[in-house]
Amino acid sequence: MDLEYSxxxxxxxxxxxxFLAENLPLEIAAKVDAGGELEKQDMERWHAILNAKGWxxxxxxxxxxxxxxxxxxxxxxSEECALHNAPxxxxxxxxxxxxxxxKFGTEEQKREILPRILDxxxxxxxxxxxxxxxxxxxxxxxxxxRDGDDYVVNGQKTWTTLGQYAxxxxxxxxxxxxxxxxxxxxxxxxxxxxxxxxxxxxxxxDGGHEVNEVFFTDARVPAANLVxxxxxxxxxxxxLLTHERTNIAGIGFSLxxxxxxxxxxxxxxxxxxxxxxxxIHAAALAELEADLEALQIxxxxxxxxxxxxxxxxxxxxxxxxxxxxxxxxxxxxxxSARGPDAAxxxxxxxxxxxxxxxxxxxxxxxxxxxxxxSIFGGSNESQRNIVAQTLFR
Amino acid sequence: MxxxxxxxxxxxxxxxxxxxxxxxxxxxxxxxxYSAPFHSPEVWTDLAELGVIGAFIDEDxxxxxxxxxxxxxxxxxxxxxLCCEPLLGALMGARLLALSGQDQAAExxxxxxxxxxxxxFEPGVVCNLGAISAEARQLGGEWRLFGHxxxxxxxxxxxxVLIAAHAGGKIGLFLAQSPDMQAAPMIDGGGIGDLVMDxxxxxxxxxxxxxxxxxxxxxxxxxxxAEANGAMDRLIAMTTDYxxxxxxxxxxxxxxxxxxxxxxxxxMELEQSKSITIRAVASFGSDDQARHVAMAKNxxxxxxxxxxxxxxxxxxxxxxxxxYAGSHYAKRLVMIDHQLGDRHDHAGxxxxxx
Ligand SMILES: Cc1cc2nc3c(=O)[nH]c(=O)nc-3n(C[C@H](O)[C@H](O)[C@H](O)COP(=O)(O)OP(=O)(O)OC[C@H]3O[C@@H](n4cnc5c(N)ncnc54)[C@H](O)[C@@H]3O)c2cc1C
Numbered sequence: 236m237d238l239e240y241s242x243x244x245x246x247x248x249x250x251x252x253x254f255l256a257e258n259l260p261l262e263i264a265a266k267v268d269a270g271g272e273l274e275k276q277d278m279e280r281w282h283a284i285l286n287a288k289g290w291x292x293x294x295x296x297x298x299x300x301x302x303x304x305x306x307x308x309x310x311x312x313s314e315e316c317a318l319h320n321a322p323x324x325x326x327x328x329x330x331x332x333x334x335x336x337x338k339f340g341t342e343e344q345k346r347e348i349l350p351r352i353l354d355x356x357x358x359x360x361x362x363x364x365x366x367x368x369x370x371x372x373x374x375x376x377x378x379x380x381r382d383g384d385d386y387v388v389n390g391q392k393t394w395t396t397l398g399q400y401a402x403x404x405x406x407x408x409x410x411x412x413x414x415x416x417x418x419x420x421x422x423x424x425x426x427x428x429x430x431x432x433x434x435x436x437x438x439x440x441d442g443g444h445e446v447n448e449v450f451f452t453d454a455r456v457p458a459a460n461l462v463x464x465x466x467x468x469x470x471x472x473x474x475l476l477t478h479e480r481t482n483i484a485g486i487g488f489s490l491x492x493x494x495x496x497x498x499x500x501x502x503x504x505x506x507x508x509x510x511x512x513x514x515i516h517a518a519a520l521a522e523l524e525a526d527l528e529a530l531q532i533x534x535x536x537x538x539x540x541x542x543x544x545x546x547x548x549x550x551x552x553x554x555x556x557x558x559x560x561x562x563x564x565x566x567x568x569x570x571s572a573r574g575p576d577a578a579x580x581x582x583x584x585x586x587x588x589x590x591x592x593x594x595x596x597x598x599x600x601x602x603x604x605x606x607x608x609s610i611f612g613g614s615n616e617s618q619r620n621i622v623a624q625t626l627f628r
Numbered sequence: 629m630x631x632x633x634x635x636x637x638x639x640x641x642x643x644x645x646x647x648x649x650x651x652x653x654x655x656x657x658x659x660x661x662y663s664a665p666f667h668s669p670e671v672w673t674d675l676a677e678l679g680v681i682g683a684f685i686d687e688d689x690x691x692x693x694x695x696x697x698x699x700x701x702x703x704x705x706x707x708x709x710l711c712c713e714p715l716l717g718a719l720m721g722a723r724l725l726a727l728s729g730q731d732q733a734a735e736x737x738x739x740x741x742x743x744x745x746x747x748x749f750e751p752g753v754v755c756n757l758g759a760i761s762a763e764a765r766q767l768g769g770e771w772r773l774f775g776h777x778x779x780x781x782x783x784x785x786x787x788x789v790l791i792a793a794h795a796g797g798k799i800g801l802f803l804a805q806s807p808d809m810q811a812a813p814m815i816d817g818g819g820i821g822d823l824v825m826d827x828x829x830x831x832x833x834x835x836x837x838x839x840x841x842x843x844x845x846x847x848x849x850x851x852x853x854a855e856a857n858g859a860m861d862r863l864i865a866m867t868t869d870y871x872x873x874x875x876x877x878x879x880x881x882x883x884x885x886x887x888x889x890x891x892x893x894x895x896m897e898l899e900q901s902k903s904i905t906i907r908a909v910a911s912f913g914s915d916d917q918a919r920h921v922a923m924a925k926n927x928x929x930x931x932x933x934x935x936x937x938x939x940x941x942x943x944x945x946x947x948x949x950x951x952y953a954g955s956h957y958a959k960r961l962v963m964i965d966h967q968l969g970d971r972h973d974h975a976g977x978x979x980x981x982x
Contacts, residue, residue: 371876394945438950506756515972574754575779580815592822594751599815606940
């Protein structure tokens with residue numbers, strides 16, 4: 236047994252570290268570290284820096300402008316990015332639509348769309364969920380009816396993350412009726428400036444604007460925007476949702492948050508002693524560290540299996556479950572550490588111009604916002620259902 | 629043994645519940661609670677007229693209540709309605725003014741013509757009164773305060789701020805008129821203040837106030853526990869209703885046993901919370917007060933957080949939205965744990981008691 240990375244992998248990690256040290260803008264890293272909300276241009280700037288280096292599309296093959304990295308290299312890269320406070324890459328073009336087109340798209344679609352994802356001309360968002368179709372995604376009802384060279388789309392999508400910055404949306408639409416609900420679904424790309432498409436903001440629990448609803452009223456979309464065959468969208472959606480799950484446990488984020496917590500706890504006092512010496516906080520931290528140490532190994536076990544092409548005993552569902560629980564527990568401990576001052580709230584979370592007293596910060600909004608981790612990306616109950624189905628098959 | 633509440637208390641609870649359901653929609657609450665002055669002056673006047681603040685002190689000081697039970701009855705309704713008016717400041721302020729012999733000021737608080745807030749704790753001091761470091765000094769025959777007070781609930785816009793500070797080897801209580809403070813909304817609604825004192829003029833209203841402050845803090849913790857019980861009760865009801873309505877996979881979510889069991893655990897936590905609050909109310913003023921109040925605040929800190937997290941989770945995306953009232957209940961319940969010592973602080977206090 237050997238728990239260490241190979242010499243090549245370590246060399247790769249050092250190269251990534253050096254690149255991040257030299258190229259990640261300090262002001263962006265500081266914002267990420269403080270838990271503030273990033274602005275659109277921050278995300279675009281980091282995207283462009285990675286693109287210039289050729290390190291943007293970690294999961295794409297080299298021929299389409301990807302990195303061609305192995306799963307282990309991808310893991311190293313995303314972990315190092317998190318540890319250096321790099322902004323999280325917006326996944327919709329890079330890790331969702333890109334791989335879908337590479338597998339199911341026509342040559343023309345690949346040639347036209349992939350470069351525009353890389354150079355940032357297009358910002359994609361994901362139109363799967365609907366008000367009536369969340370966990371039960373296959374029950375979605377947004378309709379697309381063929382009319383000449385177009386589809387006419389009517390219906391509503393919701394929870395569209397960062398749709399306010401996007402110019403394109405990929406959607407699941409209903410093109411067939413009868414049979415199983417999964418059978419009549421197609422995968423359709425839509426320009427957000429198409430007449431009849433309207434986006435409205437949804438305000439979240441922490442006051443932030445990160446999701447939207449999208450309404451379609453007789454929107455005419457060229458039939459050439461269909462990805463794959465008509466009524467074959469469910470297979471594509473399943474591929475998209477299960478593709479590239481190496482970072483599903485969010486290890487880098489948890490490592491980073493624990494580091495932030497340690498920094499907080501050693502700088503703070505609580506009723507006359509250092510918070511880091513408060514027995515309950517110290518015990519809670521120790522347990523989280525043990526959980527994270529184990530989760531790192533679980534994650535590596537899955538990666539090694541994926542590399543060797545073996546069926547993994549550690550299902551990605553388990554990693555998602557434990558990874559999100561752990562992250563939420565860490566954020567809860569950080570929230571407690573802040574004590575009564577956690578209540579101070581500043582409605583404009585871009586924290587550069589914050590009015591908060593210096594001893595207050597964003598721990599509470601960050602904690603509330605990240606309750607989403609166990610809801611989206613396949614809710615934790617859905618993940619349990621998947622594991623249970625395998626167990627009791 | 630009898631766990632029923634008196635007829636008077638039932639009437640008070642009923643009239644409050646009616647008032648809130650008629651006059652206090654969530655939209656009003658969210659509008660008032662997140663922008664200055666972080667509460668609704670009209671609602672405040674109504675609450676004073678309904679006798680809500682009067683319930684916080686006894687007849688000798690212009691109120692008509694003052695028992696722990698009176699306070700628990702009021703705050704349970706406050707929690708059920710998610711009312712973010714600055715009642716905790718009024719409770720602590722009116723008590724401390726009355727106990728210090730400031731009868732006129734206490735009456736003004738009860739009448740709703742003046743608002744009070746208390747500033748006891750400081751950055752890094754959340755529960756242990758002995759660890760505060762603010763000082764009062766006499767300069768030219770006048771008291772001046774030095775130090776830093778944080779998390780002053782209802783502080784923004786308060787007319788009377790009661791401040792704990794060291795003077796002459798004891799912790800005294802000082803009264804400042806409308807001091808300037810940094811004001812912000814709380815993430816769960818309502819106003820909070822941060823007060824840096826560099827020679828703030830104040831009157832000394834009690835030279836040795838530790839005992840009355842500790843007693844008032846315990847009463848305020850009971851109020852928070854009762855508030856949490858009201859909020860938990862409502863949030864569980866909302867979650868139950870939602871699971872009955874929401875259909876996925878062609879059936880109501882309420883038919884999934886995995887989800888039913890989660891609800892059962894939430895109800896169990898609520899019942900434990902109600903029981904420990906009853907225990908603390910009954911022990912108020914006895915030798916067991918500190919222990920039972922610390923137990924209540926610890927248990928309810930855990931229960932409130934768990935119920936909030938589960939309520940959000942079981943609602944799915946809807947539970948994450950500002951527009952849905954449940955998300956605000958969830959925030960309030962989590963943040964109650966941050967007030968006047970959290971679950972960890974009170975577990976620590978309990979472990980240190982003999
Ligand atoms: C912040 C955020 C961002 C999002 N971004 C996007 C996006 O960009 N694009 C997009 O398409 N979608 C997005 N989503 C939607 C997300 O995928 C859904 O919220 C998720 O699928 C859950 O659906 P729902 O919210 O309708 O909850 P529901 O499906 O109504 O579920 C409610 C609760 O019931 C549980 N449940 C449901 N069915 C079962 C069952 N059979 N057994 C046990 N428990 C069950 C769920 O786990 C959940 O706890 C986002 C959501 C959030 C919160």
